[in-house]
Amino acid sequence: MASTNDLKNGMVLKLDGGKLWSVVEFQHVKPGKGPAFVRTKLKEVLTGKVVDKTFNAGVKVETANVDKRTMQYSYRDGDAFVFMDMDTYDQIPVSSAVVGDSAKYLLEGFEALVAQNDGAPLYVELPAAVELVIAETEPGLQGDRSTGGTKPATLETGAEIQVPLFVTTGEKVKVDTRDGSYLGRVK
Secondary structure, three states, X not given: OEEHHHOOOOOEEEEOOOEEEEEEEXXXXXXXXXXXXXXXXXXXXXXXXXXXXXXXXXXXXEEOOEEXXXXXXXXXEOOEEEEEEOOOOOEEEEEHHHHHHHHHHOOOOOEEEEEEEXXXXXXXXXXXXXXXXXXXXXXXXXXXXXXXXXXXXXXXXXXXXXXXXOOOOOOEEEEEOOOOOEEEEOO
16 A cells, blocks of 8 residues: 555556556645645556546555566467566466557567566566568659658568668668657668
8 A cells, every 4th residue: 555645657556446557647736725636647557548537645545566577578379478587487478468569579589578467467568669670562663752752561570560662671670669660770
């Protein structure tokens, strides 16, 4: 248990009958009249839904113990992605529902942050950018500007992104894992 006066960004709270909510931002407000309160923006850990919630100052809230560790993606086993803890070498299966869109940018050997609560994986967080090889793309034609100077390209993971016309098959590119955008070529 913690007081609303102790809230910090990234802290995970257990509210609404056991749902886990991460504190995105908070603000202590002391109006000229009336009691102080804490205005927060909370993100549900499992679904990503963001809500605004106000607490009275000093109210006790239940905190959740979330263990975040850097793990290495090993292999896919049916519907599960198997990650290895770099310290203990334990292998942890994470369902594809928990991995979500991150699966589009995962290659064997990539490191990711895996968050767990009581041994159950909550989410997988990749680095902001990863380097991947272009598996296939059409040659860009000079003067073809109907698409704003971009063309579709398939990455070695199977994900499809938009790249500039000068990028060719076999090149290594940097990709933003949050929105799948092209960030540049890697030498």
